[in-house]
Amino acid sequence: MTKILMMGAREDERRFAEKWAKDHNVTIEVSTDILSDDTYHLLNGYDGLSLQQTMGIPAEMYEKLSQDGFRQIAQRSAGVDMYDLKEAKKHGISITNVPAYSPNAIAEFTVASALNCLRHMQAIQKRVKNHNFSWDKSILAREVRSLTIGVMGTGRIGQITAQLFAAFGAKVIGYDVYQNPNAENYLTYIDSFDEFLAQSDLLTIHMPLTDDNYHQFNTETFNKMKPGAILLNPARGAIIDTKDLIAALDSGQISCCALDTYENEMPYVTKDWSGKTLNDPILEELINREDVLYTPHIAFYTETAVENLVFGGLDACLSILTNGTADTIVNP
Numbered sequence: 153m154t155k156i157l158m159m160g161a162r163e164d165e166r167r168f169a170e171k172w173a174k175d176h177n178v179t180i181e182v183s184t185d186i187l188s189d190d191t192y193h194l195l196n197g198y199d200g201l202s203l204q205q206t207m208g209i210p211a212e213m214y215e216k217l218s219q220d221g222f223r224q225i226a227q228r229s230a231g232v233d234m235y236d237l238k239e240a241k242k243h244g245i246s247i248t249n250v251p252a253y254s255p256n257a258i259a260e261f262t263v264a265s266a267l268n269c270l271r272h273m274q275a276i277q278k279r280v281k282n283h284n285f286s287w288d289k290s291i292l293a294r295e296v297r298s299l300t301i302g303v304m305g306t307g308r309i310g311q312i313t314a315q316l317f318a319a320f321g322a323k324v325i326g327y328d329v330y331q332n333p334n335a336e337n338y339l340t341y342i343d344s345f346d347e348f349l350a351q352s353d354l355l356t357i358h359m360p361l362t363d364d365n366y367h368q369f370n371t372e373t374f375n376k377m378k379p380g381a382i383l384l385n386p387a388r389g390a391i392i393d394t395k396d397l398i399a400a401l402d403s404g405q406i407s408c409c410a411l412d413t414y415e416n417e418m419p420y421v422t423k424d425w426s427g428k429t430l431n432d433p434i435l436e437e438l439i440n441r442e443d444v445l446y447t448p449h450i451a452f453y454t455e456t457a458v459e460n461l462v463f464g465g466l467d468a469c470l471s472i473l474t475n476g477t478a479d480t481i482v483n484p
C-alpha cells in the first residue's frame with residue numbers, strides 16, 4: 153500500500169487526512185514535525201510527502217530526497233516561496249501547491265474586517281468594558297452601501313470580495329495589472345492607480361507580493377487616498393510600509409486599517425507567544441491601537457479551506473506517485 157508522510161500537520165487537519173486515506177486506500181502518517189535535517193530520518197519507509205513548511209529546506213536536501221527515491225513535495229498552501237524550485241527541478245523533485253483552496257474564506261474575512269472597522273467595533277468593545285454605554289459621533293458608522301470599495305488585485309479572492317461588497321449595495325471599483333473580464337460582473341475597473349486611490353473610501357488588497365509592489369503603500373500613496381479612508385491588507389504584509397501606515401493613522405489620513413498580514417510576522421505567526429515579550433515595537437503598536445485590527449494571517453482559516461488544503465495536497469502527492477504528474481506542479 154502507498155505510504156504518505158504528512159508533515160507540519162496541525163490537529164485540525166488530522167480528521168481530513170484520515171478520511172482521505174480511507175477513501176484512497178493509502179496509509180498516511182500525520183506528524184507535527186516540519187522537514188529539516190533533524191527530522192529527515194522520519195521519511196524512511198514512505199513513498200510520498202505532504203508538507204506544510206513555513207521556512208525553506210536546506211539546499212542539499214533536494215539531492216538527498218532524490219537519492220532516497222522521492223519524486224515530489226506536495227506543499228499544503230498556495231505559496232511556495234519557501235522552496236528553491238530550480239534546485240528541486242534539477243534533482244527531479246516536483247513541487248506542487250494548492251492554488252485555490254477557498255477564496256471565499258479570505259473574501260468573507262475581508263468583509264468581516266471591513267464591518268469591524270466601519271462599525272468601530274474595537275472602540276465600542278473597549279468603551280463597554282469600561283462601562284461606557286454612551287453614543288457619540290466618534291463611533292458613528294458609515295454603511296457599506298454608501299461607500300466606494302476599491303479592490304486591488306482582482307483574481308480569485310479579489311473577485312469574490314468584490315461580489316460580496318456589491319451584494320451590500322456598494323459601488324465597487326477594481327485595479328489590476330491584468331484586468332479580468334469576469335470581474336466586471338461585480339466591479340468597474342479604473343485604469344489609473346492614482347484615480348483608484350482617490351476614489352476608494354475603503355481599499356482592500358488582494359495581490360501577491362512582487363518586486364514591483366514591495367512597500368507600494370507608503371506615505372506618498374496614502375496622501376493620494378481619500379482623507380479618512382479605510383485600508384485592509386489580507387494579502388502580504390510587505391506590500392505596506394508599516395511605519396508610514398502608522399504615521400498615516402496618526403494624522404487621520406487613514407482612519408482604520410485591518411491587517412491580517414504584517415511585513416515582519418514570520419517570527420510570531422503561527423506561534424503561541426502568550427506571556428512573552430514581543431521584540432517588535434511596531435507589531436506591539438499595531439496590536440494596541442484601536443484603529444488597527446491586527447490578526448495573525450488567519451483569513452484563510454475555515455473548515456472548508458483546511459479540508460481543501462489537506463485533500464489538494466494529498467491528491468497532488470498521489471497523482472505524482474501513480475501517474476508521474478499533477479495539475480498543480482509549480483516547477484514543471
Ligand code: NAD
Pocket residue numbers: 230251252255258304305306307308309310327328329330332358359360361362364365386387388412413449450451452453
Ligand atoms: P490570484 O493570482 O488569483 O489574483 C491575484 C491578482 O493580483 C491577479 O489578478 C494579478 O493580476 C493581480 N496583481 C498582481 N500584481 C499586481 C499589482 N502589482 N498590482 C495590481 N494587481 C496585481 O491570487 P488570489 O488567489 O486571489 O490571492 C491573492 C493574494 O491573497 C495572494 O497572493 C496572497 O498574497 C493572499 N492570500 C492571503 C491569505 C490569508 O490567509 N491572509 C490566504 C491566501 C492568499
